[in-house]
Amino acid sequence: MAKKTATKTAAKNATKATSKTGAKSLATLKDEICDIGRRIYNKGFAAGNDGNISYRLGPNQVLCTPTMMSKGFMTPADLCIVDMEGNQIAGKRKRSSEILLHLTIMKERPDVNSVVHCHPPHATAFAVAREPIPQAVLPEVEVFLGDIPISRYETPGSQTFADTIRPVVKRSNVILLANHGTVSFGETVERAYWWTEIVDAYCRILMLAKGLGGVVYLTGKETRALLDLKQKWGFTDARLDLNMNDRDICDNAVFKSTWQEVGVARRAFATHPEAHSGGQSAAVGGQSLPPGIDYEQLVKTITANVCRELGISPGTSPRS
């Protein structure tokens, strides 16, 4: 009974825009969510009815997208309002089934007003391969994202699934959800979406560079210079909060302790040459090898040299 009354009161208040929305009216916020919905759909980040977006209107009201609807074709009238427990208090359509993920992030991060969840293909590929996203490659990514965690797999939709972000949510504004997709968050709907767009573009570049022979990492010193800039511009970064040295800042060290539980391991990309664990993940014939060498490239070079000596092309049969 008490829950019903509370829900009714929240529903009454849901029609008013509260101080949390700042100068923006509810109508403007609904337009913004529909606009970001179109952008995630047009980028190919949300197939079918995939993806969901939310915005915190007040202490117990959250505007969100509906379930079973393409995010590319929403109008303001399609949006719903829920309370912080996920009970629907306004809107004709049924609220997103993933709202508990959004609300858990908002409860853990009072600074966050908006959450965007979708399935961008390149970032999701890293989440499916459970490959840690390499660091110390692109300056913008170092400044805007930092170390990016992959959270533990759970069946989507439940509170148990939503809880998987808890161990990492305070140290990053974007999370890869194992075998699922991404979730990113920020002060505004646009900011929350930016991190998704940046992480997917980055993952795409990493895959393309790997196809060209591999990535060349920035040095620890070069990465430190980017972190100094980040601090100067007023952005926070877990690597700065943890007072990491140059070896740690390019070693995915912020979230490495979560890898084993999640099933994350380096398979596609070499460990940064300056990282502490540079030699730990490389092994040939059961023997560990010294750090700082790109083994994949080394094998390719040796193969090419041997083939040249034998007068054959790699991948073809020797001449008779």
Ligand SMILES: [Zn+2]
């Ligand atoms: Zn999803």
